[in-house]
Amino acid sequence: MASSWEKLASKKRDSILAAIPPEWRLPQPLPTPEAQKVVAGSYVRQFLSAREVEITENDAVTITEHTTSGKWKATEVVTAFCHRAALAHQLTNCLHEIFFEQAIEHAKRLDAAFAAGNGPIGPLHGLPVSFKDQFHVKGVETTMGYVGWIDTFEGLKGTGKEKNVDSELVREAKALGAVPFCKTSLPHTVMSGITWNNIVGFTLNPHNRLLSCGGSSGGEGALIGMRGSPIGFGTDIGGSIRIPSAFNGLYGIRPSFGRLPYAGAANSMPGQNTIPSVCGPLATSLGSLKLMLQAILSQEPWQHDPAVVELPWRDDLYTPLSAFGAKLTFGLLPTDGLVNPQPAIRRAFETVKDLIISMGHEVVEWKPPSQQNLVKLALEVFTADAGLDIWHHIGLSDETLASDVAALYGKEPGTPKTVDKMWEANLRLRQYQKEYMDYWNSTATMTKSGRPVDAVLTPVSAVPAFQFGKSIPIGYTPWVNALDYTSVVFPVTKVDKNIDTFDDQYRPINEADKQAWQENDPELEHGTPVGLQLVGRRLQEEKILGLVDLISTSLAAKQKIM
Incomplete structure (x- = not known):
């Protein structure tokens, strides 16, 4: 017989599907991943009207141009994305909370205000926005993948906050005219590169359902990868925005801590601030990321979240060429030294490297202080409480802990680090940060311009996407979190079995490799x-977005010619 937690999880899973209108449900049985590997693009379009396809395959920039001018009604836009999101969930298990009716009513109010002559509510008027299920939205609950959080507020009952709270980021998005319409799946604990939990199961990659969509913001990656949302918010403590962005062919930004508001969002180990989690958007275009950051910063989030730095959008930094002249310098970091990139990743890296050189910019080999030490320290910090927080929330229902998370946190709580050991870890981290800063500054002696390197090009992962039940190499992302650097992910290509062939002459550098x-x-x-990331220093969001704009525009032009 099923245990009590299994029954509770099953009931929640069924309630998510029940929130999908009958007319939007797909014929049963659904095709298996083996029978229908790709469900993005032409496959999902067959279930949509031509008008719905037109709306949902535009990016957030174009959508808001139409909704703020009155050309498109918010209700039509939101309904179209609700329909496509419903299809996406049925094919990839990407949603945790569906509140389409609430969203459509919200959109109707926006349309009524516009028709009354009040104009758009804000720059995001009528824009559907999805949120990872760490963010609270009034009217729906937040489980964060934990069975024990069902029918509670973050595992607690009788708080009065159940379904009655907006996280600060959600509140600001609404104030700008955005319409939250769904919340997306994530691994319980949020400490995994694979999106799986006992409520919805595995979330699949819409471009290849035999592979993972990444994690921990995997539901956002899968949903936006299927164009079921034009833009959404995830979180990143070790790669959780960047990995799903790369695996699903999206743009995503991991901003520095304190640039965007995190207040009021749920989290694992919420008091852990040595290497803090940050929030940021994933989207189908780079312009959408820029639009969202500009909009949120216009709300002066530093007035509402004490951790946010008072730093408005700096448009002059978005065009670095005008500030630094015609020549830029990029550091090249093709491998993390732990697991070398597979052929498709190497090809993408060489493609962008050659493009940068052809544009007349300079490249230098990036040889920083050991990033492996940063990754080790990050894992040490993430496990500092020996799993006490995670096991507490797992214990609320006695559900089964994901195997890859158990490999990191053990089969039961351990002994946390003492305060003096945490202080010592903090000191080591500051030392690493200073060494890395000094190295970055020293690159001024290596460049023709006499200025330090502008940004570093590096993979997001050694593999195009994680295989289920196989290794999960993550050394390309946590070092950025440990340094609190800015990173923007951008799509480059796709795996081609005829080009990216298995290398039987390869000599591995270690057992993981x-x-x-x-x-x-x-x-x-x-x-x-296949995507890559461009990394900049702390609080350089505008500059790195601008540099990725430069690269992506040139890459698109080149691919169009070819």
Whole structure:
């Protein structure tokens, strides 16, 4: 017989599906991932009207141009994305909370205000926005993937906050005219690169359902990858925005801590601030990221979240060429030294490297202080409480802990680090940050311009997407969190089994690298998106977005010619 937690999880899972209108439900049985590997693009379009396709395949920039001018009604836009999101969930398990009716009523109020002559509510008027299920939205609950959080407020009952709270970021998005309409799946604990929990199961990659969509903001990646949302918010403590962005062919930004408001959002180990989690958007275009950051910063979030730095949008930094002249310098970091990138990742890296050189910019080999030490320290910090917080919330229902999370936190709570050990870890982190800063400054002696490197080009992952039940190499992302640097992910290409062939002459550098190399399967990975990240220093969001704009525009022009 099913246990009590299994029954509770099943009831919640069924309630999510029940929130989908009958006319939007797909014929049963659904095709298996083996039978229908790709569900994005042409496959999902067959279930949509031509008008719905037109609306949902525009980015947030175009959508808001139409909604703020009155050309498109908010109700039509929100309804179209609700329909596509419903399809996305049925095919990928990407949603945790569906509140389409609430969203459509919200959109109707926006339309009524516009028709009354009040004009748009704000720059995001009528824009559907999805949120990772760490963010609270009034009217719906937040489980964060924990069965024990069902029918509670973050695991607590009788608080009066159940379904009655907006996280600060949600409040600001609404004030700007945005319409929250769904919340997306994540791994319980949010400490995994694979999105799985006992409520919705595995969330699949819409471009290749045989592979993972990444994590922990995997539901956002899968939903936006299927164009079921034009833009949404995830969180990133070790790569959780960047990995899903790369795996699903999206743009995403991991801003520095304190740039965007995190207040009022749920989290694992919420008091852990040595390497804090940050929130940021994922979207189908770079312009959408810029639009969202500009809009949120216009709300002066530093007035509402004490952790936010008083730093308005700096448009002059978005065009770095005008500030630094015609020549820029990029550091090249092709490998993390732990697991070398697979053929498709190497090809993407070389493509962008050659593009940068062809544009007349300079590249230098990036040889910083050991990033492996940063990754080790990050994992040390993330496990400092020996799993007490995670096991507490798992224990609320006695559900099964995800195997990859259990590998990190053990099969039961351990002994937390003492305060003096945490202080010592903090000191080591500051030392690493200073060493890395000094190295970055020293690159001024390596460049023709006499200025330090502008940004660093590096992979997001050694693999195009994680395989279920296989290794999860994550060394390319946590070092950015440890340094609190800005990072923007952008799509480059897709795996091509005819080009990115298995390298039987490869000599692995260690056991982890050997395992990843042995798991390389171009046939399985064929068609999976491949992205890279561009990394800048702290609080350089505008500059790195501008540099990615420069690269992506040139890359698109080149690919169009080819």
